Amino acid sequence: MNYDYTVIGGGVSGMTSALILAKQGLSVALVEQSGQLAPTIRGFTKKGLFFDTGFHYTGGLGAGEPVDLFFRYLGLSDALEKVAFREDAFDSFRCLEPPFVFRFPCGYDRIRERFYEVFPDECEAIDTYLSAVREQYHSVPYVNLDMSEVSAGFSTVHGPTLQEFLDRLTNNRLLKCIFSMHCFLYGVAPDEVSFANHANVAGSYYESVNGISGGGLKLTEIFEEQLEKAGVHVFRGQEVTGMLLSNDGAFCGLTLKDGTNVSAEGCISTIHPHRLLEIVPDSVFRPAYVSRLNELEETASACILYAVCSGPIEDLVGSNIFIFPEPDFTCFYKNAAVEKRPMYITAAGGKHDGEKAKHGFIAICPMSKEQTKPLVDPVSQERSANYKLLKEEMSEKMVRSIKASCPEIAEKIIDITCATPLTLRDYTNSPFGSLYGVKHKIGQYNPMPVTRLKGLFLAGQATTAPGIMGAMMSGFLACGTILGHEKLQKELKQCRPEG
Ligand SMILES: Cc1cc2nc3c(=O)[nH]c(=O)nc-3n(C[C@H](O)[C@H](O)[C@H](O)COP(=O)(O)OP(=O)(O)OC[C@H]3O[C@@H](n4cnc5c(N)ncnc54)[C@H](O)[C@@H]3O)c2cc1C
Structure with a gap:
């Protein structure tokens, strides 16, 4: 091979x-450890209801926006049906103390108007914040396709932090918390994330917000069709365990767990940096680089409830709810009690077609992997009896929080399944089961597409940003490094819709 x-x-x-x-005529082998592609976003069905696991909605999918262009370029668009979120409230911020609701509309103009209405004394802060987000987002390679120089990418390790930026604008705690609430979408607290990285993610949602009919599963199936059409050889259920080097020390192939060798001129690795270190021969990377990858800090993991409900949930039709017990971010610190942590609630099944008769929701609450660590045998990986108890306790506490903040949702629950950091770890083959892999935060140098090993390039959420947009963009950045950014950007521009 x-x-x-x-x-x-x-x-x-x-x-x-x-x-x-493959679109460039190259022969490509794609190797996935799980029995099926995209275990992170594939979702699952329980009691006849489909639950998304790693894709609920995305920014950047409006006509001509970056994710839309990526889909068009890859031939995914025709088979894919977008589901627009509510224009007047794609996300709702619900604070419990003080009681306060803010509904985020779609589009900068509407967002500005809504903020003006709710915070009439803060117009200057609102203008400064929104203009800065927009400007930053449009300065990112592959968002702006006219950049003559594409540096390594997206992630910014320099300040100011989001918190510093907002502190300079206003003293209004609620306003700052609402500006920061999309931290949930990348898993880094306002005092750690650079304003630029926040804007790169939040900015895409401020322009347009869409899901996909059929969710992450449909997206994966469309990808699979195109991979087959393009002649990509997909190895499913095959773990990469080693890397082969030529006599002159360049990359020349992979070893799979079953002993198969797959020879190639080059490789793009998209896996967690720690897992990369397990397969790259010891001599390849300098000790300083190995330490840097080993020391990368992870985003939080989560406890996730998948609930089947007795009827439709009005507030979750085309809209998500972010619950904040207080207007702050203690959630990102390990020891906050469950009742003090924010929670994200989104519809299951119902926002997708073909599920009209079934209803449910998914609730995500940040949780540290440390909480489940003592409950699993480090060798056999068997869970102890206390693991089941922890899941029951977490489920009860989260349901109690939902009852307090959204009683109209809680009263409809008829069945609950609970996932923990261990569940996430095992399904996504990510070493810590964190929501978004490693953090993109101030002072943390994440790996770049180019490595010291000739022929080895890196992509994946660790290199660029998490999310469907970050993951896809990481693929364009790595491939652009190989094929030429100018060429890829030009080809993407040709995919722009007319008008
Ligand atoms: C609960 C949750 C909700 C989310 N919601 C959203 C959302 O609404 N919108 C959004 O945009 N993003 C969301 N995300 C984030 C998004 O799903 C991820 O950022 C994105 O899917 C990451 O893609 P990736 O390809 O970089 O990484 P991964 O999906 O982790 O892909 C890496 C792959 O490598 C495989 N692998 C690992 N080691 C090996 C090996 N040795 N050999 C072979 N294969 C290997 C793994 O099995 C895995 O499939 C969510 C994530 C989670 C967990």
């Missing part, structure tokens, strides 16, 4: 990278 390129990891980043390379 000999290919031009191998891609390690069949998540969104890996599928994107493999398709871009």
Whole structure:
């Protein structure tokens, strides 16, 4: 088996990278450890209701926006039906103490108007914040396709932090918390994330907000069709365990767990940096680089409830709810009590077609992996009896929080399934089960697409940003490094819709 390129990891980043390379006429092998591609976003069905696991909604999917162009470029658009979120309230911020609701509308103009209405004394802060977000978001490579120089990417390690930026604008705690609430979408607290990284993610949602009919499963199936059409050889259920080097020390292939060798001229790895270190021969990276990757800090993990309900939930039709017990971010610190942590609630099934008769929701509450660590045998990986108790306790506490903040949702629950950091770890093959892999935070140097090993390039949420947009963009950045950014940007521009 000999290919031009191998891609390690069949998540969104890996599928994107493999398709871009195959579109250029290169022969490509994509290797995924799980039995099926994209285990992170594939979702599952319980009691006849589909639950999304790693994709609920995205920014940047409006006509001509970056994710839309990526989908068009990869041939995914025709088979994919967008589901627009509510224009007047794609996300709702619900604070319990003080009681306060803010509904985020779609589009900068509407957002500005809504903020003006609710915070009439803060017009200057609102203008400054929104203009800065927009300007930053449009300065990002592959968002702005006219950039003559594409630096390594998206992630900014320099300040100011989001918190510092907001503290300079206003003293209004509620306003600052609402500006910061989309921290949930990348898992880094306002005092750690750079304002730029916050704007790169939040900015995409401020322009447009869409889901996909059929959710992450449908997206994966469409990717699979295109991978097959493009002739990508997909290895499913195959873990990459080693890397082969040529006599002159360049990359020349992969070893799979069953002993198969897959030869190739080059490789894009999209897996967690710690897992990369397990497969790269010891001599390849300098000790300082190995330490840097080993020391990367993770985003929080979560406890997730998947609830089947007795009837439709009005507030979750085309809209999500962010519950904040107080207008602050103690959630990102390990020891906050469950009742003190924010929670994100989104519809299951109901926002997708073909599920009209079934209703439910997904509730995500940040949780540290440390809480489940003592409950699993480090060798056999068997969960102890106390693990079941912890799940019951977490479920009860989260339901209690939902009852307090959204009684109209809680009263409809008829069945609950609970996932913990261990569940996330095992389904996504990510070492810590964190929501978004490693953090993109001030002072943390995440890996870049180019490595010291000739022929080895990196993509994935660790390199660029999490989310469907971040993962896809990481594929374009890695492939652009190989094929030329100018070429890829030009080809993307040709995908712009007319008008
Ligand atoms: C609960 C949750 C909700 C989310 N909600 C949203 C949302 O609403 N919108 C949004 O945009 N984003 C969301 N995200 C984030 C988004 O799902 C991720 O950022 C994105 O899917 C990451 O893609 P990736 O390809 O970079 O990584 P991964 O999906 O982790 O892909 C890496 C792949 O590599 C495989 N692998 C690992 N080691 C090996 C090996 N040695 N050999 C072979 N294969 C290997 C893994 O099995 C995995 O499939 C959510 C994430 C979670 C967890």
